[in-house]
Amino acid sequence: MKSLAELTALRDSMKNKVTIRENSATTRVVVGMATCGIAAGARPVLNAFVEQVEKDGLSDSVMVTQTGCIGICQYEPVVEVLIPGQEKVTYVKMTPDKVAKVMEQHVKGGKPVTEYTINTSKL
Numbered sequence: 001m002k003s004l005a006e007l008t009a010l011r012d013s014m015k016n017k018v019t020i021r022e023n024s025a026t027t028r029v030v031v032g033m034a035t036c037g038i039a040a041g042a043r044p045v046l047n048a049f050v051e052q053v054e055k056d057g058l059s060d061s062v063m064v065t066q067t068g069c070i071g072i073c074q075y076e077p078v079v080e081v082l083i084p085g086q087e088k089v090t091y092v093k094m095t096p097d098k099v100a101k102v103m104e105q106h107v108k109g110g111k112p113v114t115e116y117t118i119n120t121s122k123l
Contacts, residue, residue, distance in 0.1 A: 032078040034069035040076035048096035090118045
């Protein structure tokens with residue numbers, strides 16, 4: 001940091017990202033962020049979801065958050081999508097590259113991306 005203004009700008013940009021993750025939205029995207037998830041690459045997945053929500057202008061209706069251990073460590077990174085009126089969908093072995101498809105088809109379109117789910121994934 002070279003100046004207080006740069007630090008303030010950085011704080012403000014990060015504050016907006018945290019707000020996206022903590023808003024009172026109805027649809028929730030929950031990323032497993034226990035040590036096993038982080039070691040498997042969950043942090044870039046979480047960041048990709050936050051960025052995609054912001055890019056799509058969905059910060060009022062989609063909350064991206066994190067949780068501890070989901071209990072299926074061998075399938076990390078794990079993401080759960082909870083849309084009101086639908087069953088919870090658990091995505092496994094998630095990568096940042098898969099986020100756009102999950103957002104488009106499932107979060108926005110209401111249809112789970114079955115090839116990424118725990119039920120049908122070739123693990």
